[in-house]
Every structure is written in structure tokens, then in C-alpha cells.
Amino acid sequence: MESFRLALAAIVVALVAAQSDPAQFVNALIGTSDGGHVFAGATLPWGSVKAGADSLSGDNQGGYVSDGSPITGISQLHDDGTGGGASLGNFPLLPYNTSQCANNDLTKCVINHDARAVSHGDPTTSPGYFGIPLNNGVHAEVTVTQHAALHRFSYPIGTNQQILLLEATRDLPGSYRSPGNITVISNKLGGTRVTGTGSFAPSFGEGSYQVHFCMDTKIRFAQAQFFRTVGGAVTYTALQTNPRVNFAANIGSNSPAGLIFDFSSTETLSVRMGISWTSSAKACAFAEQEIPDLSAFDNVKNAARAKWNEVLSTVQVDNTGVSVETQELFWSSLYRTYISPTNITGDNPLWASNEPYWDSFYCIWDSFRVVHPLYAITAPTAQAEVVRALIDIYRHTGWLPDCRMSLDKGYTQGGSNADSLLSDSYTKGIKAGIDWETGYEAMVKDATVEGDFTLEGRGSIAAREKLGFVPVGDTNDPPNEGPNTRSASRLLEYAYNDFGIGLVAQGLGKTADAQHYFNKSRDWFNIWNPNATHDGFSGFIQPRSADGSWYFDPRYDLNNVFRPDHCSPVFGHFDCFLNPDGGEFYEASSWEYSWFVPQDMATLVTVMGGPKTASSRLDTFFDDGFHDIGDEPGFLPTYLYNYVGQPGKTVDRVDATLTKYYNTKTSGLPGNDDSGAMGAYVVWSHLGFFPVAGQATYLLNRPYFPHISIRNEATGKTATIIADGLSATNKYIQSATLNGKPYTKNWISHDVFTTGATLHFIMGPSPSDTWGTGKDDLPPSLSTGGFA
Ligand SMILES: *[C@@H]1O[C@H](CO)[C@@H](O)[C@H](O)[C@H]1NC(C)=O
Ligand SMILES: *[C@@H]1O[C@H](CO)[C@@H](O)[C@H](O)[C@H]1NC(C)=O
Ligand SMILES: *[C@@H]1O[C@H](CO)[C@@H](O)[C@H](O)[C@H]1NC(C)=O
Ligand SMILES: *[C@@H]1O[C@H](CO)[C@@H](O)[C@H](O)[C@H]1NC(C)=O
Ligand SMILES: *[C@@H]1O[C@H](CO)[C@@H](O)[C@H](O)[C@H]1NC(C)=O
16 A cells, blocks of 8 residues: 555656656767767757767767767867767866876876877766766766856875866867967966967868867866977976966967866865857856856756756656656757757857857758757747847858858858748747848848858859759859759759748738749759659659750769669768769758758649659658658658648658667667757657748647647747547547647648647547548648748
């Protein structure tokens, strides 16, 4: 009896806890091996500082990698889930034991970046916290505020020497260059303060950036050495223990430099690291303001977790009958969608402005599809700031970015997808403080003025104007400085970006502009080759040459037979990147890109041969291996059965995709997380609907929780989704009501979230013949009168 009552109490507690402390379900290590590149360290939502361990591994884009490789330091800044080279990882700290510095001689420590790496046990993580036991006997922990990290190093009991390395010239890729400097003084706490500046290179962009730190301890060092490496030879300068300013140096390029301290104390060593993009004085001010007490590690850690719970809990789910694994997958995925971009409002050194400044858009090509649409319903205040920041970047740099990191311009992957990010927010009524006229001006500039499309805007504007498509190898269209590749996928994205411009024009009352841009969005059809055939289907997106002829890539389309499966997982999967020989499709095949007409799926279905053919073509696309869920263009196709009136097949496809490709292991992602994009796919798929990014349409799947509510902090309204009878087998919608009225469409519009509607599903064990299957139930398309 007693144990029964206890068990009941435990169930009640679990339910309540699920609502108030979703952080308990977050496993930050998901995606930290096998190419997920997830950042597992400590950050606040959109935090400027992201502190965590760095692994000596080829897979360390996010810092820590769950592959057993040793740790080279605990650094202060990271990005989440990026491909390409490793990003940030600046100003690492590494605690040493005396055996790593022979005879306590600080000039004999192993400081070389790779040679110093220490093996370790399993890390412990929670939102805002990262801890790792190092095999040199030191337990390293870190927690954060918005602009500062608080490190706690617990040396083995009985040790009274706390040796610590700070490498001031290091980031993950080793990109340090001049100018940089370091200054050591005594601080107000009677301890040691190190301030400094470093210059580094962005990992997927051009130029360089400067970032500044301010490190404080409460303890005065007993001995310290400044080291500098020139031409392979390390020189040391011993620091005086007493004078207030006891050391200052400028550091040149190719000159690894830093400090080794011995704090000789019996206390746990607490190290505060403030970071600023503006100055080291600002880094100190942030740190003093946000973490006044260096001993308050647990308070800082608890405050970070509380902040996470506040941001996570705009979504509430009833976990009745839902496995712990599913809850862990859901909350961990939602958590990752809030790591990037970073909010560095008030710390932008590039221009003076009262607008917000956000960084680490890495890259919008990935995030416009799923991350920013998610913010539109779960974090609309943040999304409004993101939009304002993007428009302000346009004001001050002349262009909306496609990719932007560490204050620098990043490389454009395809279209000018900030246009679709903006149209997504615009159509969802995100207005707070946004100057939409200037936003619209920025979008029109993307469509009409050509810059260096390596970094911004679009290429081949003139050629497209003349031909109606982007021709292969267009070099006659100055300045057109980007690589003349990706002509087919770029055209599809440009056409869809134009559709977004049309939506914003329409909303702003610019009717003629709206017609013009909707018209331009039809250009995708100019590279639709009805005669291209593959695997039993005809009609594919195929590149074209400027003379109008269909293009055959001599490397793959042998004997002039076009291969729509090229760049898919089954043929030449990794041929299509941002290289001069990257081909005409970017990171996906023609099989996959041939589905990318979200503005007019009705016409696409027609030219494919009608709903029956389009449906079996989707089956073949998935079953024969042409679909790639490891990259963002693969997300939307899993929902496209709704456009042929078969929402039950969407349920099956999404279910199979989640089961096969996503789990809670460190290897649980099918590709790079790409600033939370993979996480956002999982979140949407569990909520039961998926955004057609750039428009206010959501395609219905089915929820994985019996009751979900989403609070819109901007309007104060809560949208509720109820799935009656949901179980592992009852996963198909039989009927639905919206605010009590019968609802048969297999899509919803954003009104559900702005008005706080209730969507109520009755679930059953097999797909319904009637719900969501009729002509009038299909999602909107331009050619069938949608979007009017
Ligand atoms: C010191 O670190 C080394 C590895 O870096 C380790 O082998 C040794 O056991 C450590 N000593 C103590 C006392 O923990
Ligand atoms: C360090 O370098 C930065 C950037 O060049 C500069 O603004 C700052 O004044 C320098 N600080 C010192 C102490 O030399
Ligand atoms: C972004 O940072 C600014 C300045 O610290 C702050 O006022 C704003 O609330 C932050 N935005 C979000 C969404 O947290
Ligand atoms: C739309 O495009 C067609 C064909 O290119 C053209 O004839 C028509 O004038 C365009 N309409 C608008 C409003 O731009
Ligand atoms: C498709 O092939 C037919 C028959 O050869 C030809 O008449 C037609 O022009 C081709 N269509 C395209 C768009 O190339």
C-alpha cells in the first residue's frame, strides 16, 4: 500500500516536473560524435559566451567530441553544429598537475597545443553547465552568463599547487594573427586579472575579427611565466608577484603565446572569463556585473538553468504515455534550436545603432527552413530582434547576409534566403519594432542589384532577366564574383525567394510589385525538363546552358543521359559542395531539388503527371535512396504527401525518418546540426505540423504528445493541440476540429498561433479516407488561388 502511494506520488511529481523543469530532459551530448558537431558546453539561450572543452579531434567543429580524444583546453566561444572548418574556440584554459611541469618548473610545462592534450572521463552536462574529469586529476567545470564564463577547477585533494595555462593566441582552427596583446595586473579582489585581445579568422567567411577577454581569479599567483613561441623556440618571461601592473606585451602573428600560473593555494580555483567583441574593458565590465562573486558557481549555474527553463517552457507537453527517450529527444532538440544565433546587442563594435545586433547566422540557408519559423511560434520576441538585426546589417553593410559569423561576412550557399526568412516572419505578423519598408527594400535589392554573390545577394541577375533561368557557367555577367556553379539549385531558391518578396509586397499594399515577384517565382519551370527520365519517372529539374539547350555534365551525365540521382546518397553523394567543381546542384540531387517548388506545388504535381504519379514518385524517391535527411533540403519532402491528399503517408514517412535517423545517442543525428536545424526538424515533427518556411502554411502530420500548448509571448495567446486516443498504433488523424468547428484541411495557417486556437484531433489506427484527402483540403499553391 505504502509503496503504491509512493509510486503514485512519483508519477504526479514527474508530471509537474516535466512542466516546470524541462531542462531535466535535455541531453546536450546528442550529436557530439559522427559528424553532428553539436556544441555540448555551457551557454544561455542565444548566449554570447559558449564555454566548453575542446577535443583534439578532426570532428571538433563544436569543441567537445564524444570520440574519446583528449582535451586541449576549455575555451570561451563556440558555434553549434557547423560544417566546414572548426569555429571559434578562443582563449582556452587548461589546468595542469605538477607532473606536467617537471619539478614545478613552469618553464618546463608541456604547452604545445596538441602535445598537452589530456585524456578524460565522461562529461556531465545540463543546460548552462559542462563538467569533465580530466585524467590529470583535475575536475574542470564551467557555467555561464550572457557575456561571461565561470570556471571551477577542482585539483586533487591535498594538492596545493594549482597550475593553469591560458593560451591567449589560440582558437580551434589555429587562425590567430596580429594584432593582439596581453596584460597582467592585480584586481580589486586582491587576485590576478589578465586582459587581452586577439585577432582571428572566421571559419566560413572572409576577413578577420577581434575579440577581447578579461580573466579574473581571487588568488594572487605564487609564480607565473609568460611564454611566446617564435620560430619554434619558446621563450619565457617570469612575472613579478607584486607590482600592480606587472606585465604587458604585444603579440605578433605565428607566435603562440600565453601564461602559465601557479596559484599555490588550497582553494578550488575559480576563474571568471568575461568576453566582449568591443574591448577588454567591456569584457571586464560584463564579467563584474554578471558574476560579482567568483565563489557563487552554483548560483550562476542555477540561474542559467532557470533561464533555460523559462525559454523552453513556452512549449508545454503532456507526457502521459510518452517514453522517456521521446521526451529526451524532444527537449534536447528544442534546446539546441536556441544555442545560435547569438544575441550580442550592445556589444557590436562595427557600427553605432539602437537596433539589436545578432551574430552567428551559420547559415541562413540552413536555419531559414526550420529554426526561424520555430521562433515565430515559440520565441517571437527573439525572432523580431533577429529580423531587426538583419535589417540593420543591411543598413550598415548594404546587404542582408546569407551567412555571417564572428562579425564577418560568410559564404552564400544558394539563394538570398534571408528574403524567405523575412517573408516568413512578415506573413506571421512579427512586427515589434520592425521597419518593414526597409526590410522590403533590402529584399528588392537582393532581387535586382548584383554584388559579390560569394558573400551576399544573388548572381546572374542579368542573365536570368534575359533567359528566365540561371545558365550554366555564366561568366558574362559582371561583377558575378561567386563560383559559377549551382545554377539549377540557385534558380529554384531565387524563384522561391522572389515569391517571399511577393508576399511582403502584397502585405505592404504594393500590388504591382507583388504580381511581378509572384510572376518571377514561376521561373523554376524554365529548367523543368519534361523529357528527362530516371527510375521510372519523367520530368526533372535540369541545368540549362545560355543557348537554351539542356546541360549534361560530362563527368556524370555520360552519353548525354542526365543523372538526377547525382549528389544523392546513392551516387556521388559528396560531389556537390561550394567548390569550383561543385556542379549545378548544391548539397542535394535533382531528384530532391525537383520537389522544391513550395510556392506552387499544385503545378508541380500536375507536370509530374498528377497526384497518383506524384505520390508514387515520392515513394520511389525515399525507397530508392535519393532522399538525404542529413542535409536541410531533405526536410520538407518528408511532408509533401499532404499536397497529393495523403496526409497518412506523411505520418508514416516522418515516423520512419525519426526512427531511422534520430535518437538520443551521441551519434543520434544524420548530419551536422547546423545551428540547431536538425534539432528543429525533430521538434516540428513531434509537435505534429511542419512549416513551409517563407509562408504562413504548416503541413499537418500528427503530434507525438496527447496534449501540447504553445504560448505566444508576443500576443499572450496560447495555442492548444489535443490528440484524443493517441498511442503507438493510433497515430493517424481520423477527424479534427478547430475551435470546435469541423476541420478537414491537412494544413493550418499561422492564425492558430496568433489567435490562440484549439486544434483537436481524433486519432485512429489507420489513415482516414476522408480527412485531409479532398481537393479543398490541400495546402495553398499560387496556381490554385492560394496566397491571395
Ligand atoms: C598527472 O597527470 C598525468 C597525465 O597528464 C597523470 O598520468 C598523472 O596520474 C597525474 N597525477 C596525479 C597525481 O593525478
Ligand atoms: C590591445 O590591442 C587592441 C586591438 O589592437 C587595442 O585596442 C588595445 O588598446 C591594446 N591594448 C593594449 C594594452 O595594448
Ligand atoms: C538581447 O540582448 C539585449 C541586450 O542585452 C536584451 O535587452 C534583449 O532582451 C535580448 N534578447 C533576447 C531575446 O533575449
Ligand atoms: C508575367 O510574366 C509574363 C511572361 O513572362 C509576362 O507576359 C507578364 O507581363 C508578367 N506579368 C507581370 C505582372 O509581371
Ligand atoms: C521533349 O521531347 C520532344 C520530342 O523529342 C520535343 O519535341 C520537345 O521539344 C522536348 N521538350 C523539351 C522541353 O525539351
